[in-house]
Amino acid sequence: MELRALCGALYWLLLPLSLLAACVFRFNALSLVYLLYLLLLPWFLGPTEHTIKGHTGRLLQALLGTSILFLTAHLVFQICLYTVPDLGQLLGQNCSRWETLARHIGVTRLDLNDIPNSVRLVAPDLGILLVSAICLGLGRRLVPKGSAAARVRRLESLEPLEQEEDLERPAGQGAAEEVGSAKRKGLLAATLRVRAHWLLLAVGKCLVILLLALAGIALPSAFSSIYYLLFVGICTWWACHFPISHLGFNTLCVMVGVFAAGHLLCIYSYQAPFIQGLFPPASIWARVFGLKAFILPLNCTNPNALLLNTSHPWPVYVNPGVLLVLYFTVASLLKLRKLDSSERKDKAEASAVAAEPQDELVELESWPREGDCLAEDTERMLSPGTEASAADTENCTVHVIGPASKKPERRRQRLPLHALGHVIMNQSYVCALIAMMVSLGQGSERLGRGCTSSGPEL
Incomplete structure (x- = not known):
């Protein structure tokens, strides 16, 4: 992760600043090429183990090759200028036609008495060479090494260890808590x-x-x-x-x-x-x-x-x-x-x-999830013994669902927007159950009073 962050910082900060400096401190055709690279850079993805093999890697390779070509042109031009006398005579003095054309291209006669300007004309190519080589080298280190056969052997060697860990891993509440925490972190x-x-x-x-x-x-x-x-x-x-x-x-x-x-x-x-x-x-x-x-x-x-x-x-x-x-x-x-x-x-x-359509999907719906416990308690109060189980089975509703399965997804997507309405609905459901329990309690009390009042008469 640290290597990937370093590659991203070099690619999105150091490389654009280097290209911009190469365009600002020198105005010629060579710097115009660097400006084109600067304009192409934001359209490519950052260096990862996948993109470094694709267009991003090819862009860095092209930039590296271009800087090497420009440095080679500088070196060859200076060698030819000081070893071939006819070339110096052809260029002529300052502001001549050929000398002006060479300056527009970017390869020109360097004055050893003016070191700062000579460095300014050559340093951009050297800087782009170093930065692009570093970005490309670090980007290639993101790609995992080894062949596919080595990876298969490594996975096969790790499978017995994973099986032993699965056997040694305690089952029950600890495993459930780990799974729940992992899901919460992912969410x-x-x-x-x-x-x-x-x-x-x-x-x-x-x-x-x-x-x-x-x-x-x-x-x-x-x-x-x-x-x-x-x-x-x-x-x-x-x-x-x-x-x-x-x-x-x-x-x-x-x-x-x-x-x-x-x-x-x-x-x-x-x-x-x-x-x-x-x-x-x-x-x-x-x-x-x-x-x-x-x-x-x-x-x-x-x-x-x-x-x-x-x-x-x-x-x-x-x-x-x-x-x-x-x-x-x-x-x-x-x-x-x-x-x-x-x-x-x-x-x-x-x-x-x-959600591929099967032949027919059958869904069993009983009480809502929030009121499962309250519904069971209510059923137990209403019907004693085995009648509760029969009531549970009678309350199940069978729905036949066809191929269309987009409505539940839309309903789930709207839940955050209608959270208040769902809260009110849930609270009203709970209040209805409480009212039912209170009314049942009052009815049982009245029945008890009636029985006590009719007892002496019998």
Whole structure:
């Protein structure tokens, strides 16, 4: 359990932060690939013994291979740059055509006199390599080792011990108490899980609406108007108490996630000097769509330096973070709803299998469960001797149940909502039995008085 928690913390905290740092501290095509991995990450399940063999394991393997490929490209480019003189001449001086293209791709000439910027350009690939390798290695340790034959031998060796324990285990009240406590613990865990799942869904919905409002007002633009219109539309829909289907809500979440991902890619791609040259920050298209330059144009004297533009107001810098949190929240909400629907489907299939129509089912119903003891006492008072057993058998009602078995399930599901009504019904039943006992006692007293009064006359 501790290993699984550690893998989950690394996968959901350290890996996204590493990918985000690789995108923020370096703006080129290599970091754009890491941004795509960051956007793909919330759609995959966490590392477990089953998912590490499936898509989650393949995602970590692809990320590990990508980081190794990028580090190899850095190493090969630097070796060729210092061993092949023609390559240095082809690149030319700073701000030349080929040198600018290489900088946009992400492989560039590293200046040994500028160690901090050189480390900034190479460290993201090394960090992603280490983090992805750790996540993949710990995730594979979740898979139990050994072949199927070894597991069968282990189970066969444990069967005599289990039989001895079953023979030595005391039967009676102790075993019944253990079974009852285990059932109570399982029921409590299931209840807590259902409540936590419902709470996460409710918090996720509220957070999505809040983030839609923030994304719509942080930076007014054509892109942000979509979030604001969605926020107003959802609030109006809920205020009018209009229903929304499960499929409609999932479709809306997918549309918001895809649009937010495209918006983030547009903002990140606009930081490239080439894109800023095509659409300058002062142009009409950049201002209409809210494309802001966080990175200043390159300085030819020191092309590896990262120059930040600090002239914007603070909502401009907050807007990409709001979009990223909105994207992760929508993806997580969709996964929670998918898990909820899959659990409901499994429960429905299990109930359908359990309720397969037999030829005919016969159910014997006597008194209600809450009043069994009181009913028996009443029967004993009413009929002495063997008549009580005959009365018990006469009070049994035979019901023939057909294939339909969904009504009792619905009735059980409504019990928490109508608990007060059931309590009142149970109390009224008990009160009726008490009144019957009191009336029987008064009748016996009157009969006794009548007998004593008629005795002297005889």
